[in-house]
Amino acid sequence: MLSGGKLKLVQAALRLITDTRSLTSLGLRELAREAGLNPNTFYRHFKNLDEFGLQVLGYIAEDMKSGVRQLRQMADTSEQASHDTVAFVYSYFLSNPAATTVAVRELHGPSPVLRRALEAQLNASAREMAEDILERELVAGVTPEVIHEISHMTIRYILFRAMDYIEKPEQREVIQKETERFINRQFRGAMVEHLEELDLHALTRDRQSQA
Amino acid sequence: MLSGGKLKLVQAALRLITDTRSLTSLGLRELAREAGLNPNTFYRHFKNLDEFGLQVLGYIAEDMKSGVRQLRQMADTSEQASHDTVAFVYSYFLSNPAATTVAVRELHGPSPVLRRALEAQLNASAREMAEDILERELVAGVTPEVIHEISHMTIRYILFRAMDYIEKPEQREVIQKETERFINRQFRGAMVEHLEELDLHALTRDRQSQA
DNA sequence: GTGACCGGTAGACATATGTATACATGCAGA
DNA sequence: TCTGCATGTATACATATGTCTACCGGTCAC
Numbered sequence: 001m002l003s004g005g006k007l008k009l010v011q012a013a014l015r016l017i018t019d020t021r022s023l024t025s026l027g028l029r030e031l032a033r034e035a036g037l038n039p040n041t042f043y044r045h046f047k048n049l050d051e052f053g054l055q056v057l058g059y060i061a062e063d064m065k066s067g068v069r070q071l072r073q074m075a076d077t078s079e080q081a082s083h084d085t086v087a088f089v090y091s092y093f094l095s096n097p098a099a100t101t102v103a104v105r106e107l108h109g110p111s112p113v114l115r116r117a118l119e120a121q122l123n124a125s126a127r128e129m130a131e132d133i134l135e136r137e138l139v140a141g142v143t144p145e146v147i148h149e150i151s152h153m154t155i156r157y158i159l160f161r162a163m164d165y166i167e168k169p170e171q172r173e174v175i176q177k178e179t180e181r182f183i184n185r186q187f188r189g190a191m192v193e194h195l196e197e198l199d200l201h202a203l204t205r206d207r208q209s210q211a
Numbered sequence: 212m213l214s215g216g217k218l219k220l221v222q223a224a225l226r227l228i229t230d231t232r233s234l235t236s237l238g239l240r241e242l243a244r245e246a247g248l249n250p251n252t253f254y255r256h257f258k259n260l261d262e263f264g265l266q267v268l269g270y271i272a273e274d275m276k277s278g279v280r281q282l283r284q285m286a287d288t289s290e291q292a293s294h295d296t297v298a299f300v301y302s303y304f305l306s307n308p309a310a311t312t313v314a315v316r317e318l319h320g321p322s323p324v325l326r327r328a329l330e331a332q333l334n335a336s337a338r339e340m341a342e343d344i345l346e347r348e349l350v351a352g353v354t355p356e357v358i359h360e361i362s363h364m365t366i367r368y369i370l371f372r373a374m375d376y377i378e379k380p381e382q383r384e385v386i387q388k389e390t391e392r393f394i395n396r397q398f399r400g401a402m403v404e405h406l407e408e409l410d411l412h413a414l415t416r417d418r419q420s421q422a
Numbered sequence: 423g424t425g426a427c428c429g430g431t432a433g434a435c436a437t438a439t440g441t442a443t444a445c446a447t448g449c450a451g452a
Numbered sequence: 453t454c455t456g457c458a459t460g461t462a463t464a465c466a467t468a469t470g471t472c473t474a475c476c477g478g479t480c481a482c
Contacts (some may be wrong), residue, residue: 005429022321025236029469038431043471045429104319108374110233153393156371157364163319182364185400192399193392216459240439249461254441256459 006045008035009052010059014098019167022105023053024114053114057106060099061121067092068125078138082183086158086176093162104163122159126152142190150186157182217256219246220263221270225309230378233316234264235325264325268317271310272332278303279336289349293394297369297387304373315374333370337363353401361397368393 012034016026028049032039046052068089093100106114107122130151133139139147158179165175223245227237239260243250257263279300304311317325318333341362344350350358369390376386 019323020321022233022235024233025321027469028471037429039470040432040472041430049470105321108315108319108371110231110236110316112230149389149392150396153368157368160319160367160371178360181360181404182397185361185404186393186396187400188403188406189396189398189400192403193396238439239441250439251441251462252460260440 005035005037005041006055008037009042009045010056011035013052013056014060014102017098017101017105019101022109023056023102024049024106024109024111050111050113053106053111054117056102057114057117057121060096060102063096063099064092064103064121064125067096068128078133078187079184081133081136081138082180086179086183089158090162090165090172090176090179094166097166100159100162100166104159107159122155123152126155129155139187139191142187146190146193150183150190153186154183216246216248216252217266219248220253220256221267222246224263224267225271225313228309228312228316230312233320234267234313235260235317235320235322261322261324264317264322265328267313268325268328268332271307271313274307274310275303275314275332275336278307279339289344289398290395292344292347292349293391297390297394300369301373301376301383301387301390305377308377311370311373311377315370318370333366334363337366340366350398351402353398357401357404361394361401364397365394 009031012031013023013026016030016034017023026049028042029039031052032042042052046055103118107118109115127148130144130148133147133151134144161175161179165172168175220242223242224234224237227241227245228234237260239253240250242263243253253263257266314329318329320326338359341355341359344358344362345355372386372390376383379386
């Protein structure tokens, strides 16, 4: 898809983006230097840095999509599904740290163009996730709209945690477990959404007296 | 607390940070220019730009804290409390857009120093929120640890949504409602966390047949 | 074979930046 | 009154950046 110098420049960007750099902070000369090209070659491929940023986003979006596609796997309960999904997604992020960093950073970054683009891509992922849940009937008694809404939140939540997950190896297990709890609480909360608070309290008391 | 030139520079930063700039992207000369000072005056007050960033964070942290302090108000049910809190917090963000933008942007930004500082401040806020919930016994049947965990997530969630809230006036109502649902689902989900999935389904069916 | 085009290069430009040194002013304490 | 110190300024330098114009070597179509 991307050829020659274009590819070199995009990959150079991914190499340059570490803990301490963001996509929008990269300079054209810097990029060319890292790619082993003449500064002016940049102009042969991109009109300006914004257009370049979009290409980078497209590149990593492609990557992420193909990663998420292989996620369709079996799971009997929703709890099991959330566990598997979370494990998979984080391991994916872990093996693509640069792309992940770009996504997290630019989602709230200073370039409106990139923000919109990323948002659109996240929405697409959320939609996919929701439809997957609906098709496999993993959650009962929750309307499709709510499933979409929760998926939307979940996708973002995972993305934010991904940075910590990458940066703090000793916290990975904790983060993973927290994420699972987050998801399960959302869906369980949605299931009992229309119950009166008093009933809920009674219910909780029941459980506690049982134990 | 901050005096003269120091203050001028910090305020200049807040003025410069709009949709399209981030704290870490500001230059020393740029800052001085906006503050109406000589570039070198910057050095009279700050060792480097990182130290400056920390001061800015401190400045807005002060501001936010005093904002959140007046939040202690009455509410009978947790649902009511989440509604009031969400309304209040968003209106606060709306009236301090620059500070909000800084916080959101730098929490995942390229400067590790600022990231850590912001994280610490968010954790403090989360702790405060959790303790408030515990003191006022707004949520029953949920352990303090879980309340802390949910508070932690909620604080972050609200902060992220704050950007959209500021930027997209036509979506403000929706965002506010979504945030309330988010919070309520978390706590309700936590209440029924230890129930078997089957029981939950039965419960949901009950409600549906009632209706 | 020739002309067009694509990808890459070289050099030069105006302009911006961070920083160092040296100078000016005003106010506090002796 | 003199001294010190904090604050602000002026000038200067090395270095980086985006961008412009011009040049070069292949490759493909005709």
